[in-house]
Amino acid sequence: MPADFGVTAVAYPNIALVKYWGKRDENQIIPWADSLSVTLDCFPTTTTVHVRPEADADCLTFDGRPADRGALQRVTAFLDVVRKLAGRAEPAMVATVNAGPTAAGLASSASGFAALAGSAAAAYGLELDGIGLSRLARRGSGSAARSVFGGFSLLHAGEDDHSSFAEPIRAEVDLAIVIVLTGTAPKTVSSRAAMRHTVETSPLYWSWIESGRDDLAAMRDALGRGDLVQVGEIAERNALGMHATMLAARPAVRYLSPSTLVALDGVAQLRRDGIPAYATMDAGPNVKVLCRPEDAGRVVGMARDKLPDCPTAVARRGPGVSVRIEEAR
């Protein structure tokens, strides 16, 4: 290990097939329900952490520019968790680059905090296995716990810091995820605020949490059998249920835009045409269409036809977080 070194980690966003929405503990980020996701192979976040004993405070760049105060506070709060675990106190310089749009419901906080967890843990000398790293990443963003692993992973909600972590799960299904970017502007309501508001005000929230238990069991079963149709049906119904809880919040939170519904209508049309395609949406208007890899072109064609101004991307299952240590220049 060189004396002065930086650690760079790369992590990918994940798309939840059974959603995480709502926290039991806001401070430690303990979800109310288990969730299950697939990590993508596109839109990675690359984050480099240098520990800087001589600095006064943490500093953060975002895509090469100084980050705003809110982002810096969130990163410092996360680094404080790492520093406490490592028994250290030095500030760090953090440089992060997102290949995809930020805060647009494309899981930039999942890839972001997974990459930060990986790079900060190594930079401060924490030795963590995958589960330990997922537990740490969860402190930044619940969904980040899942991006620690490649392929499919399950985030156990647990009840406290120790019992709340992700682990990889076996799945026999080969799928493509077509991302239809119906809007890439940062969202006006953060996932964090929207979750809290839903838990506190939506009369439908707890029924959805309850139905999610069945969805999770059915999803694990369908993934194990390689049954893409079942995987898609469960993912779509679980996502629509989550958005339903938000629509019923008081006042409503609606991430679905007119273009989102155009894409959903297109997916329904594909199914009527015999193509197994299923949609899922997170805290943003973008639509992710689950399909067989051989049908991805057909799905992209639908999106181009119905939403000619919206870019698309085709993702497959991607890798977990990777970390490399570099001597400082």
Place this chain on the structure above:
Amino acid sequence: MPADFGVTAVAYPNIALVKYWGKRDENQIIPWADSLSVTLDCFPTTTTVHVRPEADADCLTFDGRPADRGALQRVTAFLDVVRKLAGRAEPAMVATVNAGPTAAGLASSASGFAALAGSAAAAYGLELDGIGLSRLARRGSGSAARSVFGGFSLLHAGEDDHSSFAEPIRAEVDLAIVIVLTGTAPKTVSSRAAMRHTVETSPLYWSWIESGRDDLAAMRDALGRGDLVQVGEIAERNALGMHATMLAARPAVRYLSPSTLVALDGVAQLRRDGIPAYATMDAGPNVKVLCRPEDAGRVVGMARDKLPDCPTAVARRGPGVSVRIEEAR
């Protein structure tokens, strides 16, 4: 009373401010929950019933053309209820004209069955007061029970035919309802089928029913106080909750279209601009915007601006069913 006579009734659609969605008894049409509506002054249905002892069977024209088999069966089933109550058996000729679009979520079955109840009851010699007529209209369509009355009315769900009826309620609020016709094609899933499917498959349904009890109490209170802002807020949240239960049904039922969301975005913008405007949607893509009468022009302007191809109509509170007897030519 002339020997050969026809009875013509005119009834208006109503817009539920606290929705009816889901039946306890499919045959007698007993709702699971109370609902509350305002009857409109536009899009009336005019229905004439002639009892025809010489005929073999009922016949029905719809906007001057012979009706399809499904509509005729539904009318005959309703007339059978009337005939049983009247102790009579003769067929009838029924002519009905809708001033608005049919089966497009604009309450054509509410105005339709209220008008049919009024005209058929008189034609077969049933003497019913308003509550009795609403109980009868309910056998055709739950929401028709409310269109028997003008202004605001409350449909008591009850538990059986006797206890399930509407009655007028006092309200101090003066409002306009701007109807944005985002789509007037007949719906692909009938309200009746969609209700049944929601009750049977949506894990969120019962929570919505429970939340509706509070909505109803709060709505009555707000109407009594003439508090348009509260009336609007409760109506909008109750409607979004109903659509949320459908979105979470398995598979989802979605009446909201891309244009519906464009209109909802426009209503939210009006509110940010200080105009108290609130949206409600039924089993179709059309949006009804509740606002102060003096703001109706502003709401229409928003709709024309955002949805230039969609017609609009401005309604106020309208009258209950009216009946007149005419000597046959």
